[in-house]
Amino acid sequence: MAQVPKPESPSTSAPVETETAVEIAYWETIKDSANKNFFQAYLERYPNGAFAALAKLKIEALDEEKGRLQEGAAARLSDDAKAMSRRDDEGFGDLALSTQRELSRVGCLVGQIDGKWGLASKKALQDFARRRGINLASAEPTPDLLKGLKGVRETVCPLSCPDGMEAQEGRCQSAVAGFDGMWALTRRATNPSCGWRELTSNILITDGQILSPTWEGKVAGDGASTIILRFVHEGRNERNILYVRLNGKRGSGKFYHVGGECAGVVELRKL
Numbered sequence: 001m002a003q004v005p006k007p008e009s010p011s012t013s014a015p016v017e018t019e020t021a022v023e024i025a026y027w028e029t030i031k032d033s034a035n036k037n038f039f040q041a042y043l044e045r046y047p048n049g050a051f052a053a054l055a056k057l058k059i060e061a062l063d064e065e066k067g068r069l070q071e072g073a074a075a076r077l078s079d080d081a082k083a084m085s086r087r088d089d090e091g092f093g094d095l096a097l098s099t100q101r102e103l104s105r106v107g108c109l110v111g112q113i114d115g116k117w118g119l120a121s122k123k124a125l126q127d128f129a130r131r132r133g134i135n136l137a138s139a140e141p142t143p144d145l146l147k148g149l150k151g152v153r154e155t156v157c158p159l160s161c162p163d164g165m166e167a168q169e170g171r172c173q174s175a176v177a178g179f180d181g182m183w184a185l186t187r188r189a190t191n192p193s194c195g196w197r198e199l200t201s202n203i204l205i206t207d208g209q210i211l212s213p214t215w216e217g218k219v220a221g222d223g224a225s226t227i228i229l230r231f232v233h234e235g236r237n238e239r240n241i242l243y244v245r246l247n248g249k250r251g252s253g254k255f256y257h258v259g260g261e262c263a264g265v266v267e268l269r270k271l
């Protein structure tokens with residue numbers, strides 16, 4: 001730190017003019033300085049001096065200038081860091097994409113290959129490493145790991161599909177896709193309280209969802225489904241509940257009337 005010049009203390013017998021001259025001389029030596037310590041020292045020595053207001057303004061100006069310099073430096077560092085991050089992300093994205101492709105090729109990754117290294121990719125890498133007896137330092141892709149993956153020719157992981165999917169011809173497909181389409185649903189009454197013997201309606205199943213008007217329900221992967229039919233009878237809102245199971249292009253089950261005695265069997269046929 002620069003040495004702060006200290007004015008000599010005037011003797012108690014010195015006239016006021018001498019003290020003022022010393023103050024002026026001191027101010028002249030520091031007024032152009034960029035070190036606020038000089039002005040703080042002046043204020044300590046002359047708190048009510050002729051240049052006290054100027055000294056305070058000078059300190060504020062120096063503080064503001066220091067703040068601007070620090071903000072500028074921080075902004076430059078931030079821009080540099082962002083640029084480096086973009087370069088790193090671009091390189092990492094290519095590495096992640098290539099690693100995903102190899103993990104998919106050996107059967108360990110099921111899902112989108114997009115270069116975004118998320119939870120599914122990490123789990124696939126960990127599964128591959130576990131099956132190959134590799135100890136991973138982290139679940140992130142590395143050039144050496146990618147090189148090792150490229151050297152693997154056989155399938156490492158058996159196909160494992162998420163809920164609602166099943167393995168078909170080496171790929172995960174919707175377990176309910178085979179049920180999609182138009183179905184003829186026939187209800188046959190088994191007691192006279194229904195007031196009718198047989199009714200047939202068409203229902204549409206799309207991706208396991210029953211989308212037909214007044215009918216609602218969802219088909220599970222094993223073909224089991226609970227179907228609700230809503231209708232108005234004699235001015236009242238009524239419901240039939242159907243418990244059915246689809247198998248291939250056929251289906252069967254039972255139904256009953258909510259709040260009534262009407263009940264019977266159900267048959268379904270894919271159109």
